[in-house]
Amino acid sequence: MDTKALIASYYDAFNAGQTDRMLDLLHDDVEHHVNEGGIRKGKALFAEFNTHMTESYRETLTDMVIFANETGDRAAAEFVVNGTYLKTDEGLPPATGQTYRLPAGTFFVIRDGKIARVTTYYNLAEWMRQVVG
Template sequence: MTALEIVQQYYTYFNDKNWQGMLSLVDPEIRHEPNQGDARIGIEQFTKFLEHMDESYEETLTDLVFFSEPTQTRVAAEFVVNGVYKKGEDGLPEARHQTYELPAGAFLEVKDGKITRVTTYYNLPLWIQRVS
């Protein structure tokens, strides 16, 4: 599979809630750079992140558009996050199963058939406004 196909499959697994499928596509030393906070390094930390997100949010991505560059090592994705805020987090509004739509994007690196980096961006103040 090309880098683009790997990333497309990764997001298909996301929408299918197939966390094991997602994990099968990432490198054991995955670098996850979230919108807020420190980077997570390694599949164990990334797995914990996925579990936490599954517990706190119900999300599906729509309007997915992918961009790749000539060396086929980096892929960008643009999408809309359609979600339900299920469980509150420290410093964020109370969760009452509010729904939200939020534009977002991600940058991914692929090496030797595995995703080695995922960097995600979205507008946190806009999300807070939508769930408040």
């Protein structure tokens, strides 16, 4: 599968809520670099993160644009996160079902035909403004 198709499959699985299918597309040694916080290394920690996110947020990504370099070992995606804040996340405002719409982007490293690094960026201050109101 080419790089753009790999990234599209990853986000198709995300939008379908199929986190196991997302994990299948990841390299065993995946590194997950989050917007705020440390680096998660390995599929097990990525799976834990997905479980937590599924409990606290319901999100669908739209306006997806995927880019890849010529060799296919680097990629990026730009999109809009359309979400609902379901369950209070530690250190964040109380969840009351607030909705939000937020531009975001992710950078990827591809190794052995799998996603080896996921680095996502979004504006946390803007998210806070939307959920606090």
